[in-house]
Every structure is written in structure tokens, then in C-alpha cells.
Amino acid sequence: MDIAAYMAEVGEQARAAATQVARSTTAVRNQALLATAEALDAARDALVTANIRDLENGRRNGLDGAMLDRLELTPERIDTMIEGLRQVASLPDPIGExxxxxxxxxxxxxxxMRVPLGVIGIIYESRPNVTVEAASLCLKSGNATILRGGSEAIESNQAIARCLAQGLAEAGLPESAVQVVKTTDRAAVGELITMPKYVDVIxxxxxxxxxxxxxxxxxxPVIKHLDGVCHVYIDSHADPEKALAVAVNAKTQRYGTCNTMETLLLDGEIADDILPLLAPAFAEKGVELRGCERTRAIIDANEATEADWEAEYLGPILAVRVVDGLDGAIAHINRYSSQHTDSIITENYTRARRFITEVDSSSVMVNASxxxxxxxxxxxxxxxxxxxxxxxxxxxxxxxxxTSQKYVVFxxxxxRT
Amino acid sequence: MDIAAYMAEVGEQARAAATQVARSTTAVRNQALLATAEALDAARDALVTANIRDLENGRRNGLDGAMLDRLELTPERIDTMIEGLRQVASLPDPIGExxxxxxxxxxxxxxxMRVPLGVIGIIYESRPNVTVEAASLCLKSGNATILRGGSEAIESNQAIARCLAQGLAEAGLPESAVQVVKTTDRAAVGELITMPKYVDVIxxxxxxxxxxxxxxxxxxPVIKHLDGVCHVYIDSHADPEKALAVAVNAKTQRYGTCNTMETLLLDGEIADDILPLLAPAFAEKGVELRGCERTRAIIDANEATEADWEAEYLGPILAVRVVDGLDGAIAHINRYSSQHTDSIITENYTRARRFITEVDSSSVMVNASxxxxxxxxxxxxxxxxxxxxxxxxxxxxxxxxxTSQKYVVFxxxxxRT
Known part of the structure; x- marks a missing residue:
């Protein structure tokens, strides 16, 4: 198979389909989403059969348990895909505003006027339900999509692709509006990300x-989702009750998500009061604490190294550092944060105002997890x-x-003079 | 000179300055702009002396007349730079909204919340006034800037850079908030566009x-400004008087700008009526017409080739094509347009609505030049x-x-439960 020629053909078809999708009405795009939901519901056996082939191949190829779990299409996960399609169909149409x-x-x-981007390339790993999620959002927003899933999920993804094709056809949209790349050859990714003629964003x-x-x-262009090294900073003017609740929630509500706190910062003025309350709360949840010297002078904790300030643990480990006031906190965050999400706990208006202004992250929060x-x-x-x-x-x-926007002039x- | 090391130093300084600029108040940034205006006014002799050196070097190096003209800093152009700074200072501050x-x-x-992008790299050619224009917009929007002008303008740009440094210093902002690259080595551009650690956008x-x-x-990321192959489409339901006025204005008001019309499209149903009126109007302005076969059956015109549909003439030449209705026009535009600006002339509501929806250009217009x-x-x-x-x-x-936006959560x- 000539991968470059194949991907160019996929790209050309996507570009042509994008024009048709962009012109389609809200009702037609919603119909395609709902028809895909029905097609998935009707194809449950075929989906599970395809998925079993992927799982068997995965086991033969030595995939670990976590990977096999992500790969599995359980009846509940199929329900969730179907429900997701119906929810996306019910959202307002962003296009044409x-x-x-x-x-x-x-x-x-x-x-x-809000308009589609055109052709969106999605590159993802093992979870086959991403195929439906990503395709549905791109279609709802008037775009054509080229999906490149993990090679270990190829059978599941092709089975899902057939349902998407059926849904598109029933709504009168071109099947090439959503294309799932048919080859597991890695060269396909290299082609997909270097076709500016056919692909608008990855x-x-x-x-x-x-x-x-x-x-x-x-x-x-690439819309990146990199790591989440998120911080909670407990200011000396924090309400201890809120501080405790937010810190524990931010770390322990789920460990594996990108918006989970990875480093806790405390103002030196309040660390003596708060850390002894926090330590047992984290111990109860089984969270390992790795503290700076000042932290370890107050509570029991393993020693944190420079690597801990940069770590995205995605697990029950928390780095803890005592800093000198708001300036120390902002300096630490702007140095080590991945600019994902950072939160201050304080009752002080001016410090809250400074934190949301000076912390350069995609989400800045006050008194929230x-x-x-x-x-x-x-x-x-x-x-x-x-x-x-x-x-x-x-x-x-x-x-x-x-989406993007274009200027409209009447x-x-x-x-012009 | 080690260009990579020099540019890394420039980048590191810009990144540090960006934090300070982002935190600065509206008043401080405006003060820097106004102080730069005063510094330019006081440095007129030095600016002209530096510019003369550039012009002499340019002549020696065989620059053509147009290039030398763009390079020249006349007293009027210095006035315009000063006035531009004052205008930018008077604009509302986008940051913090x-x-x-x-x-x-x-x-x-x-x-x-609207926030600066961070560090913006500007790469431009001979016109030294771009140094002030670009720096002022980036500073107003809270960003640090690295400017890389044309090598032929190096002396003028360095003289302008000294005024910017003075203005920044007077406002208490770091001089490295606006840096004009001091080397004419082309390798500096290569470094500038491959430093994601220090540069947010080019x-x-x-x-x-x-x-x-x-x-x-x-x-x-690059914010591109590519070519402008702009179209006016005269629909069969056009008001002939508006069609004539807009077509002539779109082509002849200025030839060298990217929003100038380069191809005129006419509906076959109206071409017989309109073209005989348009031809003398363009002839009077000295515009050469290059027409398709159907055009040349109605008026005198040179023969247009495929290359003409893709041409950005930036001069007194116009490609003319007769198409089959709105579908023909949209098909031509979506194939040949550079997606800059395209306009329909029509009194028909439905055709206007279709045109603004289906033409995928950054500006779509109805009955406007x-x-x-x-x-x-x-x-x-x-x-x-x-x-x-x-x-x-x-x-x-x-x-x-x-600018960009970040989410603020109170x-x-x-x-989260």
C-alpha cells in the first residue's frame, strides 16, 4: 500500500466533503448524529465481535491490563457512545452565528459569522469510544474529520466507522465527511500532519x-493538550475549612485526570496551622506526600526533589512546598506549572485579584477545586x-x-474613497 | 557571533520582559507609547542620519527604486509613526476584559479573561516604520516583541529601537520588552521561528x-498574511449602477493592496449588459483586461489563461470571467480565491445569503468594495x-x-463531587 497516495486520497475526499458539511443545515447534521446512534445500537453484536478480535490481538501482543481495559467496548461503553451522540445532537449549533x-x-x-474550520485530523490512542466522541463534535461544528486511532483498536474503530458512514448516508451527507484511516502503518500519521492542503488543524x-x-x-496547526501539572496555593488569608476541602478534593477526587492537583503550595505564615490538618486527611486516602525541607519540618513526608515540582503523577502522590507568600507562590507556579489549571485559596480580595491576573494558566481559580x-x-x-x-x-x-469566524460586510x- | 546563543539570549530576555509587560497597568503601557512618540520626535536628525546610511548602502547594493522608496524615512513618515503611537495609546486596552x-x-x-499571548516575533522586510507600528500594537496588547526587520533597514531600525528603549525606560518597563534583532545574519530568522520556549507566535x-x-x-504558531486574490461577482440580479461603481473601485482605488480585486466574475445572464459598460470605465483608468472566451465574445480583451485565475497582479490588470450563475461563481471562488475577500453584487436576498454562507473567505461582502x-x-x-x-x-x-483568553473560576x- 502506498501510504502517501492513500492519505492524499483521504485528504482530498475530506476536503470535498467539508464543503458539503459546511453547507448542510443544522437539522441534517443532527439527523446524521441520531442515525449514527441508532446504527451503533443496531450493531452491538458486530461491535463486540470486532472488539474481541482487537482484545485477542492485544493480549497476544502483550498489552498490559490498563491498555486492554481502555480498549474494551463493554455494553455500558456502547451505551455511553450512543448517549453522547444524542447529547451532541441536542446542543445548539455554533455555525452561522x-x-x-x-x-x-x-x-x-x-x-x-462563525464558520467551520474545514478538515480536522484527530490522532488518538487505544480508546475506541474516542472515534465517536471526536467525530460527533467535529460533525456538529460543520467540519469533516480524518480519524487516526491506535493500531490496537483498528477492528473496533472500523466497525464504528461503518456505523458513522451509515448515519451520514441516512442524512444525505457524504460518507467521507468522517473517515477512519484504514491502515495501522505509522507513516499515515506523518502524512496526516503534513498535508496543509487537505487538513486545517490536528x-x-x-x-x-x-x-x-x-x-x-x-x-x-495543532490544538495541543499537553500535561496538567496543576497547583493549589493556600494563602495565609485562607479559610482553613475551604482550604482543606479543596486541597483534598483537587488531589483525590480522581487521580488520573489532567486537572488533578499535583503540587500543593502553602504560605509560610499558615503552613504550621494547615499542614497538620492536611497530613492525616491525605494519609487516610493513601496519598504519599513529598515535601520540601520546610514542609518536612512540620509533618512527616518523603523528600521532594526538583523532579517532583515538574511531575504529573496521575496517581496518589502529592508534592508539597512551603513558599513565601503570594509572590513565592506565583513564582513557583509560573516556573513549574504546565499552565493548565491553578487555584488560590484565600479570603483576601487583593491577593485573589493578583493571582488571577498574574498566573498565566488556561484556568485560574479562587476557592475552587x-x-x-x-x-x-x-x-x-x-x-x-x-x-x-x-x-x-x-x-x-x-x-x-x-470553529473560526469570518467577517461579513453588508x-x-x-x-472606498 | 554565535547566532543561536544570541537569539536564545534575546528570547530569554523577551520571556522575562513579557511577564512584566503583562502585569503592567494600562496607564504604564500608554505612557511607554507616548514617551516613544516624544523620543522619535526628538531624534528626527538621528533617524534621518541612520536612514541615509541605509539608503546609501542600498544604492551601493543595487536596490531598485521601489525598494529604496519603501526604505526611506521622510519627515512625513516620521510624523506618521509618531501619530500612530498616539493613536494606539488612545485605543481601549484589550487586556483584562x-x-x-x-x-x-x-x-x-x-x-x-483576555490576556496577552506572551512573546510575539515579527519578521518583516524593508519598511522601517513597521518597527514602530508592530511594536506599538504588541506592547499595547501586553506582549513582549522580538522584531527582525530587513537587513537593508538595519541602521534605521536600530535608531528606532533606541527611541523605543527610551520610551519603555521612561514608563518603568524593561527595555527588553521590545527587542530589534541586531544582526542581519539570516540564521537569526531560523532561530526565531524555532524557539517555542521563548516565542509564542510569529x-x-x-x-x-x-x-x-x-x-x-x-x-x-504563525499568523499568516498570504496573498489576496479577491473577487467581485456581478450577479444577474445586480443593480448595474452599484455593480459598476463597486467593480471599478475594487480594482482601481489602489492597485498594490491585498484587498484589491484581481478577478471579476459576471453571471452569463447579465454579462452582455454589464461588460460593455465596464470595459470603457476600465480603459479610462488604464486597466488591462484579460478575459475568458465568453468575455472576449462581448468585449475586446486579451486572452486569459489558467494562470490569470490564480494571479495576484497588484497592478492595473484584471482577469474577467463569465460564469453560469451563483453556483459557477462560488465554484470559481472556492477554487481560485486565496480566501481573503470576495464580494457579490446582487439585489437578490437568497443569493446574497447563499454567497456569504458558502464562500469560505476571511471577508465575504454584499454590494461593497x-x-x-x-x-x-x-x-x-x-x-x-x-x-x-x-x-x-x-x-x-x-x-x-x-491576545488570548483564559478561564477564570470563582x-x-x-x-467537585
Missing amino acids: ITDMTFRPSGIQVGK VPRGGKGLIERISRDARV TRFADGFEYGLGAEIGISTDKIHARGPVGLEGL GDGHI | ITDMTFRPSGIQVGK VPRGGKGLIERISRDARV TRFADGFEYGLGAEIGISTDKIHARGPVGLEGL GDGHI
């Missing part, structure tokens, strides 16, 4: 290594990821992040 | 070759360029295009 329309002194009227979902590699080699950094919690209705980029879309990315024969 | 702040069902309040200004090369090699596609005409107050990208900023880019000890 015209805003800021004003008359200019010249007499022309100028505003902005959304990679997966480990840090994958995303860094794609960002480095891509010749099209970092775990709230999420498209659903923010009211976006859906989420394709959490961008750590500054360009285009930053923080949780919903349908709007998959005149009456106006000429 | 908080929008869309709402309560969520969980009880947290979520909104978006804005290239110049010829198509420069911009394509930068886009290809950059490892940081393409020459209106401009930051000032759109009310942006200033313009760093016109983006032909779909990502981040599209169309005329003002201060807002040099809670009262809220935890």
Missing part, C-alpha cells in the same frame, strides 16, 4: 510523547480536550474551539 | 515567498495584518488578535 454587527462611519455594516489526544512528536513534526476545569463543568456542553496552547483555543475546548453599493 | 461570567449549576462562576509581514518559507519551517477589508474600516482601530489563516485570527487582525470552597 453572526455577532458584533455594527454600522461603520463609511456606511457599511460589519460583523462576524487535534492529538494521548500521551505527552505522542503530542510533543506531533507538534514538532506538524506542518498544520482544580477538578472543575472541564468542558462540561464550564457549560460548554461537550469537550474535545483541554488545550494548553495560547493560540486559537485555550483551556477546555468545546464546539466553538472547532453594503449598498458602497465604495 | 472579563466576559461571559455565569454561574454554573455546581455553584462556581466561570468566565473568560507574525510575518512581507512577500509570499517569505511567508511560505516561514510557515514551512516554523515550530511556533473589497477595498473595505481593512482593520481601520472594520473599526478595529489598528491592524497588524490581514490573516488568511483559519486558526486563531482570521481577516484583519487588530489588538484582539494579539468559588467559595467549591469541590
Whole structure:
């Protein structure tokens, strides 16, 4: 198989389909989503059969338990995919919205219209349900999609692709509006990220290594979702009760998510009072503490090294550092944070104001758990990821992040003088 | 000189300065702009002396007349730079604006705050006044800037850089907030566009070759300003008087701008009526017409080839094509347009609605001259360029295009359950 020729063909078809999807009505795109949901429901046996082949191959190839778990399509996961499609169908259509329309002194009227980006390439790893999630958000926002899932999920993804094709066809949209790459050859990724003629943006979902590699080699824009090294800073003016509740929640509500706190900072003025309350709370949850020298002078903790300030543990480990006031906290965060989500606990108005202004992260919070950094919690209705980029879309990315705007000008024969 | 080491130092200083600029108040940034204006006014002799050295070098190196003209700093151009700084100072500050702040069902309040991008790299060609224009917009929007001007303008740019440094110092901002690269070595550009650690976005200004090369090699996001192959389509339901006025204005008001019409399209149903009126109007202005076969059956015109549909003439030449109705026009535009600006002339509501929806360009217009596609005409107050990208900023880019947004969350000890 000539991978370059195959991917160019996929790209060309996606570009052609994008025009048709962009012109389609809200009702047609919603119909495609709902018809896909029905197709998935009707294809449960085929999906499970395909998935079993992937699981068997995975076991033969020595995939670990966590990987096999992510790969599995249980009946509940199929339910969730179906429910997700119906939810996306019920969201408002972002496309066509015209805003800021004003008359200019010249007499022309100028505003902005929200439009699809065009063709979106999604590169992801083992979870086959991402195929439906990503495709549904891109389709709802009027885009064509090229999906490149993990090679270990190829059978499951192709089975899902057939349901998507059926849903698109029933709504009268071209099947090439959503294409799942048919080859597991890695060269396909290299082609996908270097076809600016056919692909408008790449959304990679997966480990840090994958995303860094794609960002480095891509010749099209990438909406990145890198790591989440999130901080909670307990200020000396914090309410201890709120501090305790938020710190424990931010670390322990879920360990594996990117918005989980990885480093806790405490003002030196309050560390003596708060740390002895926090230590047993974390001990009860089985969280290992790794503290700086000042922390270890107050509570029992393992010794934190420089690597701990940069670590995204994604597990029951927490780095703890005592800093000198707000300046110390901001300096630490702006040095070590991955600019994902950082929160201050304080009752002091001026410190809260400074924190949200001076911390340069995609979400800055006051007296709230970092775990709230999420498209659903923010009211976006859906989420394709959490961008750590500054360009285009930053923080949780919903349908709007998959769109652009164009200027619309209405005149009456106006000429420029 | 070790270019890589020098550029890394420039980058590191810019990154440090960016934090200070981002934290500075509106008043301080405006003060820096006004103090720079005064410094330029006081340094007129030094500016002209430096510029004369550039002009002499340019003549020795065989620069053509147009290039020398762009390079020259006349007293009027210095006036314009000074006036531009004062205008930018008078614009509203985009930074810190908080929008869309709402309560969520969980009880947290979520909104978006507008923030600087960080460090912006500007790469441009001979015109030294771009140094001031670009620096002032980046500074106003809270960013640090690294400017890499054309080597032929190095003396003028360094003289301007000294005024900027003076203005920054007077306002108490670090001089490294605006750095003009001191070497003419081309390797500096290569470094600048591959330092994601220090540079957040590159804005290239110049010829198509420069911009394509930068886009290809950059490892940081690029806000591109590529070519403007703009169209006016005269629909069969056009008002002939408006059609004539707009077509002539879009082509002849200025030839060298990216929003100038390069191809005129006419519906076959109206071409017989309109072309005989248009031909003498263009002849009077000295515009050479290059027509398709159907055009040449109605009026005298040179023969257009495929290359003419793709040409950005930037001069008194116009490609003319007769198409089959709105579908023909949209098909031509979506194939040949550079997606900059395209306009329909029609009195028909449905055709206008289809045109603005289906033409995928950064500005779509009804009954208005393409020459209106401009930051000032759109009310942006200033313009760093016109983006032909779909990502981040599209169309005329003002201060807002040099910013990003972060999410702000206010809670009262809220935890996620």
C-alpha cells in the first residue's frame, strides 16, 4: 500500500466533503448524529465481535491490563457512545452565528459569522469510544474529520466507522465527511500532519510523547493538550475549612485526570496551622506526600526533589512546598506549572485579584477545586480536550474551539474613497 | 557571533520582559507609547542620519527604486509613526476584559479573561516604520516583541529601537520588552521561528515567498498574511449602477493592496449588459483586461489563461470571467480565491445569503468594495495584518488578535463531587 497516495486520497475526499458539511443545515447534521446512534445500537453484536478480535490481538501482543481495559467496548461503553451522540445532537449549533454587527462611519455594516474550520485530523490512542466522541463534535461544528486511532483498536474503530458512514448516508451527507484511516502503518500519521492542503488543524489526544512528536513534526496547526501539572496555593488569608476541602478534593477526587492537583503550595505564615490538618486527611486516602525541607519540618513526608515540582503523577502522590507568600507562590507556579489549571485559596480580595491576573494558566481559580476545569463543568456542553496552547483555543475546548469566524460586510453599493 | 546563543539570549530576555509587560497597568503601557512618540520626535536628525546610511548602502547594493522608496524615512513618515503611537495609546486596552461570567449549576462562576499571548516575533522586510507600528500594537496588547526587520533597514531600525528603549525606560518597563534583532545574519530568522520556549507566535509581514518559507519551517504558531486574490461577482440580479461603481473601485482605488480585486466574475445572464459598460470605465483608468472566451465574445480583451485565475497582479490588470450563475461563481471562488475577500453584487436576498454562507473567505461582502477589508474600516482601530489563516485570527487582525483568553473560576470552597 502506498501510504502517501492513500492519505492524499483521504485528504482530498475530506476536503470535498467539508464543503458539503459546511453547507448542510443544522437539522441534517443532527439527523446524521441520531442515525449514527441508532446504527451503533443496531450493531452491538458486530461491535463486540470486532472488539474481541482487537482484545485477542492485544493480549497476544502483550498489552498490559490498563491498555486492554481502555480498549474494551463493554455494553455500558456502547451505551455511553450512543448517549453522547444524542447529547451532541441536542446542543445548539455554533455555525452561522453572526455577532458584533455594527454600522461603520463609511456606511457599511460589519460583523462576524462563525464558520467551520474545514478538515480536522484527530490522532488518538487505544480508546475506541474516542472515534465517536471526536467525530460527533467535529460533525456538529460543520467540519469533516480524518480519524487516526491506535493500531490496537483498528477492528473496533472500523466497525464504528461503518456505523458513522451509515448515519451520514441516512442524512444525505457524504460518507467521507468522517473517515477512519484504514491502515495501522505509522507513516499515515506523518502524512496526516503534513498535508496543509487537505487538513486545517490536528487535534492529538494521548500521551505527552505522542503530542510533543506531533507538534514538532506538524506542518498544520495543532490544538495541543499537553500535561496538567496543576497547583493549589493556600494563602495565609485562607479559610482553613475551604482550604482543606479543596486541597483534598483537587488531589483525590480522581487521580488520573489532567486537572488533578499535583503540587500543593502553602504560605509560610499558615503552613504550621494547615499542614497538620492536611497530613492525616491525605494519609487516610493513601496519598504519599513529598515535601520540601520546610514542609518536612512540620509533618512527616518523603523528600521532594526538583523532579517532583515538574511531575504529573496521575496517581496518589502529592508534592508539597512551603513558599513565601503570594509572590513565592506565583513564582513557583509560573516556573513549574504546565499552565493548565491553578487555584488560590484565600479570603483576601487583593491577593485573589493578583493571582488571577498574574498566573498565566488556561484556568485560574479562587476557592475552587482544580477538578472543575472541564468542558462540561464550564457549560460548554461537550469537550474535545483541554488545550494548553495560547493560540486559537485555550483551556477546555468545546464546539466553538472547532470553529473560526469570518467577517461579513453588508453594503449598498458602497465604495472606498 | 554565535547566532543561536544570541537569539536564545534575546528570547530569554523577551520571556522575562513579557511577564512584566503583562502585569503592567494600562496607564504604564500608554505612557511607554507616548514617551516613544516624544523620543522619535526628538531624534528626527538621528533617524534621518541612520536612514541615509541605509539608503546609501542600498544604492551601493543595487536596490531598485521601489525598494529604496519603501526604505526611506521622510519627515512625513516620521510624523506618521509618531501619530500612530498616539493613536494606539488612545485605543481601549484589550487586556483584562472579563466576559461571559455565569454561574454554573455546581455553584462556581466561570468566565473568560483576555490576556496577552506572551512573546510575539515579527519578521518583516524593508519598511522601517513597521518597527514602530508592530511594536506599538504588541506592547499595547501586553506582549513582549522580538522584531527582525530587513537587513537593508538595519541602521534605521536600530535608531528606532533606541527611541523605543527610551520610551519603555521612561514608563518603568524593561527595555527588553521590545527587542530589534541586531544582526542581519539570516540564521537569526531560523532561530526565531524555532524557539517555542521563548516565542509564542510569529507574525510575518512581507512577500509570499517569505511567508511560505516561514510557515514551512516554523515550530511556533504563525499568523499568516498570504496573498489576496479577491473577487467581485456581478450577479444577474445586480443593480448595474452599484455593480459598476463597486467593480471599478475594487480594482482601481489602489492597485498594490491585498484587498484589491484581481478577478471579476459576471453571471452569463447579465454579462452582455454589464461588460460593455465596464470595459470603457476600465480603459479610462488604464486597466488591462484579460478575459475568458465568453468575455472576449462581448468585449475586446486579451486572452486569459489558467494562470490569470490564480494571479495576484497588484497592478492595473484584471482577469474577467463569465460564469453560469451563483453556483459557477462560488465554484470559481472556492477554487481560485486565496480566501481573503470576495464580494457579490446582487439585489437578490437568497443569493446574497447563499454567497456569504458558502464562500469560505476571511471577508465575504454584499454590494461593497473589497477595498473595505481593512482593520481601520472594520473599526478595529489598528491592524497588524490581514490573516488568511483559519486558526486563531482570521481577516484583519487588530489588538484582539494579539491576545488570548483564559478561564477564570470563582468559588467559595467549591469541590467537585
